[in-house]
Amino acid sequence: LKVTNDIAVAVDQLGTRKGAIAVYVEPWHMDVSDFLDLRKNSGEERRRAHELFPALWINDLFMKRVKENARWSLFDPAEVADLCDLYGDEFEARYIAYENDEKIQKNVVMAKELWKKILTSYFESGMPFLCFKDNANKANPNDHDGIIRSSNLCTEIFQNTQPNYYKIKITFDNGSERLFDEEEDVTVDSGITKKAKKLSALDSIGGEQIFIVEKESVEGKTAVCNLASINLSKINKKEDIERVVPIAVRMLDNVIDLNFYPHKKVKHTNLASRSIGLGVMGEAQMLAERGVKWGSYEHLALIDSVMENISYNAIYASSNLAVEKGVYPLFEGSKWSRGVMPIDTANANAKALLNDRGGLFDENACDWSKLREKVKKDGMRNGYLMAIAPTSSISILVGTTQTIEPVYKRKWFEHNLSGMIPNVVPNLSPETWQFYTPA
Known part of the structure; x- marks a missing residue:
């Protein structure tokens, strides 16, 4: 990791933007405790990597052990390499088999104590990033063609990857x-x-x-993110979404063919899955201008409706492109080909949180049954469709709030390699002040 850290320092964009590398580790890794200390300012400096962004790829079994205050085994990945390629019940069965195998070297800790250390590091430094392996793979529309092994630096995409x-x-x-x-x-x-x-x-x-x-x-597979974000402060009504989303999907699909690829593996992966990442920004501005309090029932109902409409129209547009230009090469065998939509793979625990308002989706908002049949019949142009990017730069360029997050402050100073930049949230006024809720 020290070598990787030095690469991040050496590679930059003409001295104005530093290189950035995220490193994902699963919580059963023998060195997970040292990994959590990578960004600490104290301790032995030779064991630190201050330029890396550590992330944990957490499986459901670990969280079960935390809940039960049970023991958790740490392994040498060289001895249990196949755990990286498994998830769900298969992972759990193999993990327990390794725990019971006396020939496999292991360290045993209390799962809750490790979780406390993870949370302590998270609250102190904002790292490691936390992503959930089983959730990602259960929702993977292309689970027939591999496994999702990690997300990326921004944790916005979840796509199949494979090392050489x-x-x-x-x-x-x-x-x-x-x-x-x-x-x-x-x-x-x-x-x-x-x-x-x-x-x-x-x-x-x-x-x-x-x-x-x-x-x-x-050659293995390298995931690619071709991103665009819709400004929700401008586009949030049903008719506007129906007009803008098909244009955005077409533009992103064109990027795949027009792009320059620095490595043939990247090009091969991108052409095989034709992945695009349509996201949003400006949610906080949209709420403030509508007079909607962040986290209120009205907020949840509004953003649920907006995002459902974006998802529905993105899928519809990609299916129309498949008729016009052809399906993506890996379509057959995918969840898309079986008529399984992203809403069908929503986490059951997440849906349970919304039972007090009748469930996750308004059944009459979009005709999902009709769309399922269309996708099975006409196919999909793109294997992956949506990705909620951080939009830290482009949101400033267009003058809106970042991604789907609340504002950091109503007014603040931002420091980067270009200097100190004063910032004020968009359209701040006595009317919008109370509806901009700082994080």
């Missing part, structure tokens, strides 16, 4: 060939089961003697 890996190419003495995954279990004729990467010319498979063993490098 090797295939093992076996050539037998009769000239025939077979291809194995590097970690695939292979039983040789001697009765021994070994990883494909451990095969040698001394082994035979199915009566055929191995002649040559070769390793072939295979």
Whole structure:
């Protein structure tokens, strides 16, 4: 991580904007305690990485153990590498199996004590970022083509990624060939089961003697975020959303084809999933100008309606583009192809919080049944559609509030490499003052 930290320092945008790297670790990692201390100002400096942004990729099992005040096992990732590729029930079963395996090295801590340390670090420094692995993967529209291993620096996108890996190419003495995954279990004729990467010319498979063993490098997947954000202070009515969202989706889809890609792996991933990230900004300004108190019932009802309409129209627009330009290559087998919409994968606990107002969505607001059938029939142009970006720069450029957050203060000074910049929330007046609720 020290090397990665130095890369973040060395790479900048002409001296005006520093490089930024987020590092995601799962809470079962043996070094998770040291990881939480990366940004501390005290302690041994050689064990610090002040330019990195640490993040935790938290599974449901850990939170269950916290709730139950149970024990939690920490592992060496070299011994349990497959835990990174599992989630949900499969992860839980494999994790418990490793806990019960005496051959696997482990440290045991109390889950609640580790959680307290995480929260202490979070309140002291705002880090680590907290993202939830199982939630992300259960909602993944392209779960047929991999797993989400992390988010990004801004925690706005959740897309399938995969590190570079090797295939093992076996050539037998009769000239025939077979291809194995590097970690695939292979039983040789001697009765021994070994990883494909451990095969040698001394082994035979199915009566055929191995002649040559070769390793072939295979490019993985790198997620890409093509972002745009709708200014809610200007666009928040149903008719405006229906007009603007299809234009935004088309523009973002065009970016995929017109963009410059610095690496072929990035280009291949982006063309395969055709991911776009349509988000919003200006929520706090919209509320203040409407005289709506932040966190009120009226606020929740309004933003629920606005975001549902944006989601509905974004999906509809992408499906229309699929008719015009073709579906994205990974469409078949996706949740989209099965008629499963993002609203269908909403977390049950989150929905339960809204039972006092009749549930998560107004059933009559949008015709989701009709849209499901359309998507199954016509397909989707884009594998991923929405991403709520921080908009820290573009919100200033257009003169609105950042993303979906409350304002930091009604007036403040911002410090960056360009100097000290005074800021005032948009349209601040005696009428809007009380409706701008500082965070």
